[in-house]
């Protein structure tokens with residue numbers, strides 16, 4: 525029964541691929557799949573290595589990738605590594621030993637997997653870097669992600685918009701006063717994405733820093749100074765508390781905005797700001813704080829007028845691209861990239877498939893997150909994923 529079921533799913537998948545007509549990472553994949561193909565898929569193991577379950581997005585990513593691969597008839601070994609690098613390397617070693625034919629990896633430290641990938645390559649195992657580029661290795665075959673530079677642009681634009689300096693498209697309003705204080709946070713330096721987010725944001729903020737509209741009062745303007753190891757909320761909260769003490773008289777006086785690259789970091793920052801009596805909402809003087817990932821706790825804060833915005837990366841679409849690229853590799857084809865210039869991992873330019881992102885404000889939660897089925901209205905109201 526199970527085999528027949530999988531065969532039916534296989535045909536459905538093949539039809540769906542055919543219907544896609546070559547758009548997406550699987551443009552090079554066969555479109556006329558057969559039951560025989562699918563039975564072969566049924567014996568094929570795919571290893572999926574995710575970084576952590578402390579952030580909702582990776583749970584959603586893992587589940588969606590697993591479901592997509594299982595529906596396509598593959599066996600899946602999905603592992604989370606608690607943000608611990610040795611755990612992740614061991615998990616990948618174990619996947620290779622278990623006979624995985626393909627690996628999908630969202631790395632914790634993008635530079636720490638060179639020997640695992642060498643081993644995989646020697647056994648003919650293809651490697652797809654998932655969301656985060658794996659660096660310093662020839663043996664990364666494909667990269668599926670979002671346009672990470674544009675994420676940074678969108679975050680900075682949301683900050684400028686929230687502060688009344690530009691409209692939502694980044695066009696200057698011309699009416700903003702000079703000398704508005706901001707602080708800036710970055711992600712984990714060992715995550716390649718953190719640098720792309722930072723660069724996109726810095727390029728966008730630069731003209732307004734140069735003309736004196738924005739002032740980084742702490743003078744902590746390098747990514748090293750702004751970084752948050754492992755993207756941890758508590759680490760960000762501590763740095764914000766330190767900045768409030770060192771630069772804002774312990775009360776946040778004069779602080780108007782904080783660039784944050786991820787919702788967990790945003791919530792740490794907001795806790796620190798509210799902790800010295802700011803806000804509690806933007807209307808009541810809480811600085812503008814940006815975000816990323818549309819985590820449910822932050823979506824609620826946005827609905828409540830506390831966090832200003834987040835960047836929505838539809839993990840369902842990313843997972844679908846990873847599955848499509850996997851199907852291409854596992855049937856001896858090459859997935860079709862839509863970017864072959866931006867992601868140099870230090871050894872080669874990795875062919876990439878990049879998805880677009882959206883910015884969510886309080887008034888776009890309904891259209892972007894609820895109508896699209898990403899969160900329900902009840903979840904947004906409670907701030908808890910059901």
Ligand code: BGC
Pocket residue numbers: 579581655656711715717718755785786787816817837
């Ligand atoms: C991802 C972000 C995420 C961050 C922290 C990055 O690599 O691209 O979506 O917010 O990791 O988990």
